[in-house]
Amino acid sequence: MVSPIISHAAPRLYHWFVRPRWVTKKYIHNHVQSHFDLNDKHVLDFGSGTGANSPMVNPLFYIGVDPDAARVNYAKSLYPGHNFRVLKDSRLPVDNGMIDYILIIAVLHHISSDEIAQYMKEFTRVLKPTGMIIVMEPHLNDKNPVCNRFMQWYDKGDFIRHEQDYLRLFEEHDYECSVLKRFKKCFLYNELFFAARPKHKT
Numbered sequence: 001m002v003s004p005i006i007s008h009a010a011p012r013l014y015h016w017f018v019r020p021r022w023v024t025k026k027y028i029h030n031h032v033q034s035h036f037d038l039n040d041k042h043v044l045d046f047g048s049g050t051g052a053n054s055p056m057v058n059p060l061f062y063i064g065v066d067p068d069a070a071r072v073n074y075a076k077s078l079y080p081g082h083n084f085r086v087l088k089d090s091r092l093p094v095d096n097g098m099i100d101y102i103l104i105i106a107v108l109h110h111i112s113s114d115e116i117a118q119y120m121k122e123f124t125r126v127l128k129p130t131g132m133i134i135v136m137e138p139h140l141n142d143k144n145p146v147c148n149r150f151m152q153w154y155d156k157g158d159f160i161r162h163e164q165d166y167l168r169l170f171e172e173h174d175y176e177c178s179v180l181k182r183f184k185k186c187f188l189y190n191e192l193f194f195a196a197r198p199k200h201k202t
Contacts, residue, residue: 024052027185041100047107051075054082090118094126102133109160120173124198132197139163139192170196
């Protein structure tokens with residue numbers, strides 16, 4: 001959920017208004033932690049922004065990457081024990097087979113399908129054989145046209161997709177997807193929560 005005005009403001013305003021702690025905990029952390037044990041697991045937070053999801057992970061096992069240097073610097077000031085890096089291209093700054101979980105929270109609806117495809121091989125490369133991608137995104141639902149119109153008007157993301165379109169992004173790159181939950185966020189956002197695992201990771 002990203003206001004066009006706030007999204008272009010200072011990272012501090014973005015963090016306060018778009019990622020307030022209670023909203024993040026209720027609609028993101030509680031869902032993730034009810035399905036996954038992140039304790040002492042190596043986690044890559046793809047599109048980490050201002051670091052709002054980093055408290056779920058032990059700082060020793062966390063890497064957050066984001067292309068916005070201002071947000072990365074602000075995240076470092078908020079969570080100095082965690083590791084945040086500026087993502088400069090499609091190459092992830094992680095060794096092969098190092099990651100247990102990749103977090104992708106409210107990121108894909110800002111990225112075109114062609115750009116996402118560039119990252120898929122990288123996701124597979126950095127995941128352990130048992131690794132998994134955890135995804136949470138706003139999605140279009142034909143049964144909720146009012147919500148669809150609101151999200152498309154309010155959100156800065158240009159690529160809000162239907163559920164099957166999100167899943168297809170991964171399935172076309174040999175991932176197996178499991179939908180974990182569909183829920184409303186702040187009454188007007190349709191949220192899709194799913195996991196993706198490489199089919200042939202060795």
